[in-house]
Amino acid sequence: MPSDTLEERSCAVVWFRNDLRLEANPAWLSATSAARTVIPLVVVDPAILAGVGPFRRNLYLANVEALSQEIGALGGELSIAVGNPRTLVPKICDAVEATTLHFNRTASGFGRARDNAIAHQLNCEHVTFWGTLLTEPGTVLTGKGTLSKVFTPFWKKWVDAPLPVMPAAGDAQLGAIPAEFTSPLPNFDAPVIEPGNHGAHASLRRWLDGVDDYLDTRDLPGVPGTSQLSAHLRFGTIAPITLYDTIGTQTPGRDGFIRQLAWRDWYAHMLLETPQMLDRAVRSEYDQVQWRHDPKGLQAWKDGRTGYPIVDAGMRQLAETGWMHNRVRMIVGSFLVKDLLIDWREGERWFRHLLIDAEPSQNAGNWQWVAGTGTDAAPYFRVFNPIGQSEKFDKDGTYIKQWIPELRGLDAKTIHAPWTAPPLDLATNGVILGDTYPEPIVDHKFARDRVLAAYKLALGKT
DNA sequence: TGAAATGTTGGGGCG
């Protein structure tokens, strides 16, 4: 619609949430042609911010700042309010006499309830999109019209699903909310990755050099074989469609990477259909597992002091950087749930606190995969051997040495299980088990038998 | 997007 047919005073508010970019942002693009004036808005919710770990907090606020700069470069300004969106968004829309509110939808239960409540209170129209996913929930279904409970059939349908089509940009002028509603952005420290759409594109450019080797290197935590784009997807500083358009599926590595974006869609679709998956086993019989109450074991896991180097390396990488290699996420997850027999929800909560890329649907979906409680999850009897995984994927111990400096003297033969090293070997390298580095807190063979028995009991198997 | 237990096979040491 040409803008000269728009009402003189029409005003569209674009509420940015987990889509902190202008590029390929359907809520933003649609608004620029829907009204004469567009007001870009971020509402920082202190209640959310208070519960978020430092890595995500800093990156979120830095991303907001980067978005503000993007909009500033267009000659506009990003309006920033601090408070509860449930009351602020309707109030602001009233104050600016908005004709429409535009935003991209979220799959998470909390956000959805909030958005529904707000939509109910608005005195204007609201226009929503799925700018954060490649496929819209409800568009990738089995022949029976249901969301597949198994990934592979979902993937087969996903490949043929319609991709997002961006609305054409208009030429609206940029506006702002009244000063009384604005607040300065809360203070934050420099994030651990380069924020904003600019930072996302820097990661994407680097990834173009590695993506063709993805299938060969993605499981090697000692090699930079992953995209480093997860946090950008989390905050929407880049659109998944931009990744798809840039990377394509022309080589096995590229196809494998895009397949990961389909997993992401799948878990988001699943959460919409099964909101209780955040804290309930999708296969409810698995909630009968008698998890161990083991605060010391849980703490050792969080601290990276389990005595299993590959596990401790991963947990230390998480605590120090807010990120962990995906293969190692599986290993530490399996260790918590299977070896320590601790409730997967404890691990989910810790990851959600610290991970720079944590997002409810993905975090819960992947934890339920590890715990075997989800659909199409790892079967309960698949118990990772932390030593075997370490030998297989961190053969020379590069990754372990990076995060556990006290083991750097050990060779590739013994570093995966220091307690099996000849005492002289340990001594000459300054390793004193139980002192400079822990003894293993549990014996794997014992733990394996224990978890299999516990799951069998819960599932009523003999 | 496992691992361990169990089963099978075949080469070589040895009486």
Add this chain to the structure above:
DNA sequence: ACGCCCCAACATTTC
């Protein structure tokens, strides 16, 4: 030469 045993190496099944 032959049978027996051991045990990698590989395959199958079980969890």
